Amino acid sequence: MMNIIQNRNNNQLVIVLEGRLDISTAPDLDKVVNNDLDGVTELVFDLEKLDYISSVGLRVLLFAQKKMNRQGSMKVINVNEMVMDVFAAMGFADIMKIEQK
Amino acid sequence: MGEESFLRIPARLEGMDLILSFVSYLLDAHGCTPQARTQLRMAVEELYVNVTLYAYPSGEEGWAEIRGCVENGTATFRLIDGGVPFNPLEKEDPDIMLSGEERGIGGLGIYMVKTMVDEVEYEYRDGCNQLLLKRKI
Numbered sequence: 001m002m003n004i005i006q007n008r009n010n011n012q013l014v015i016v017l018e019g020r021l022d023i024s025t026a027p028d029l030d031k032v033v034n035n036d037l038d039g040v041t042e043l044v045f046d047l048e049k050l051d052y053i054s055s056v057g058l059r060v061l062l063f064a065q066k067k068m069n070r071q072g073s074m075k076v077i078n079v080n081e082m083v084m085d086v087f088a089a090m091g092f093a094d095i096m097k098i099e100q101k
Numbered sequence: 102m103g104e105e106s107f108l109r110i111p112a113r114l115e116g117m118d119l120i121l122s123f124v125s126y127l128l129d130a131h132g133c134t135p136q137a138r139t140q141l142r143m144a145v146e147e148l149y150v151n152v153t154l155y156a157y158p159s160g161e162e163g164w165a166e167i168r169g170c171v172e173n174g175t176a177t178f179r180l181i182d183g184g185v186p187f188n189p190l191e192k193e194d195p196d197i198m199l200s201g202e203e204r205g206i207g208g209l210g211i212y213m214v215k216t217m218v219d220e221v222e223y224e225y226r227d228g229c230n231q232l233l234l235k236r237k238i
Contacts, residue, residue, distance in 0.1 A: 023114065023150050055147055055210035062197060062209075082139060089216040090209070091197055 018049035021057030041072030048078035109166040131171040133238040140217040147210040156184025
């Protein structure tokens with residue numbers, strides 16, 4: 001289960017993810033990244049309530065980063081220790097702006 | 102070799118909870134650090150997803166089996182399927198720095214497995230794919 005909450009403020013979009021970003025929920029986020037980023041120049045993922053991320057979830061974040069490289073900036077905030085371990089092990093800390101909780 | 106437990110189920114994504122419950126059950130019975138538990142569950146989740154998606158031709162219902170034991174503070178799990186022979190470890194590690202549009206950043210899952218456990222090995226034996234994971238707990 002995952003909740004996706006979007007807060008749009010002009011060119012800024014904050015996406016709050018709650019729950020698990022895995023094979024069963026990643027397609028929902030993929031749709032958001034594909035369809036809802038028009039005109040967004042500042043994208044923020046708030047992961048405070050994200051409990052789990054698997055490789056399909058990482059793939060969607062990577063795609064979002066590549067998209068935002070062309071149209072603005074992206075950062076990931078409130079990352080918990082478990083998710084941070086994954087980001088670090090996978091080298092994501094080198095290519096994304098990540099702020100730990 | 103310690104006593105090995107196993108679970109065999111139809112290779113469907115809906116079986117994920119069963120597979121992960123098996124992993125936790127075995128680890129918790131032996132006392133396990135939270136980090137090792139999380140990482141072994143993640144590694145098994147990645148491998149099981151691959152089995153459900155790719156091991157069998159579409160439309161064909163296959164099976165998956167997980168076997169595990171804990172000995173001398175090290176957990177060993179084997180994930181087995183009877184599908185098409187495929188060694189995922191031969192895939193090159195992904196280059197996430199590559200820019201560009203391409204969606205198909207392959208190999209992230211298997212790379213994640215490699216980072217989460219101490220040892221991962223592939224073997225095709227008795228007509229089955231076998232992936233072996235070892236990690237200190």
